[in-house]
Amino acid sequence: MPLSSYESLFFWIFGIAAILAGLLTVMARNAVHSALFLISSLVSVAALFVLSGAEFIAGVQILVYVGGVMVLFLFVIMLVNVGAEEEGREEIFNNQRQVTASLVFCFLLVLGVLYAVNKGSSTLVRQNLSPEAVSEQQAVRNATLNRSATGTSTITKDTEQVGSLLYRYGSLPFEIASVLLLVAIIGSVMLARTLRQEAAVDDVDPEVLNDEALRDPELIRLESASRE
């Protein structure tokens, strides 16, 4: 169970990198910098996943989070960027009282979590294996795995196992998740429409339309065009 040698070195490097990048995400003045720090935090956590033997999840994390979600974030930051933040004209944190209250809350949370981990770990199954015995076990397990094409490394069975488990026990949640994604796509398209696009499909409250038409006469034409 415990990591050893190079694994533990990488654990400390990536664990500390994840926490530092997380801190910088919260504290960076520029939202784009925040996004980039969040990306490095996510990549570090993906490395921790690899150390825990979850190679498939690490790949999903990089592809979906870093490749998908964070690109979406960056697009939105570019769309709404106000510039006042990084020029120092706007305060990036809430006012003093709220920040103090939330930091006190977070400190209590730290105490609670450390107490819980401390208490809980004493009830975990103790493994009286020495690190050498663990790495020996690992070597025995690795010997049963397939060799890769170059013969220098072995191919993990993690993806295969996760995939078969997903279809054996998680097929209904899997389908529900796909419906959820469909709803999310349609919902975000609906939410991000402009007033003109809404008027063009006759989807605006008549009162609102009359108010807005004073500013943008094009709206009435679009709406009546959609009726024909």
Next chain:
Amino acid sequence: MVNYFFQGLFFFLQEAGPEPSSGIKNAMLEGLKHPDLSKFLVVGALLFIIGVAGVLTRRNIIVIFMSIELILNAANLNFIAMSRYLQHTGNVNALAGQIFTVFVIVVAAAEAAIGLGIVIALYRNKETIWVDEIDLLKW
């Protein structure tokens, strides 16, 4: 309370697995050399708390969303660490944690899409991304 804190701090540097053979310093060194489940949990907890602090203190709604991603990611890290622990104890359902993580990532992606759609709609109507200026429902 203070006692718990020091206990926790001490625990962070201490090996949780086998009993320390000789002295606290040795146990700490052992914990540094062979990080186990508890170290993963502590990293996850710290990421979670940083995310909570970000949600509570920042004014920029996009950074608040990023902090939420950080929180979800900390939960994922806990799932994976526990899954690894269960694999080593020989539990049959050990990989359930990884399955859960896949679903957490799916929900996070859906949440980000919807949330950013709301941000764009809000920015179009109110010309602001500061949460303390979005107070339409406040009286």
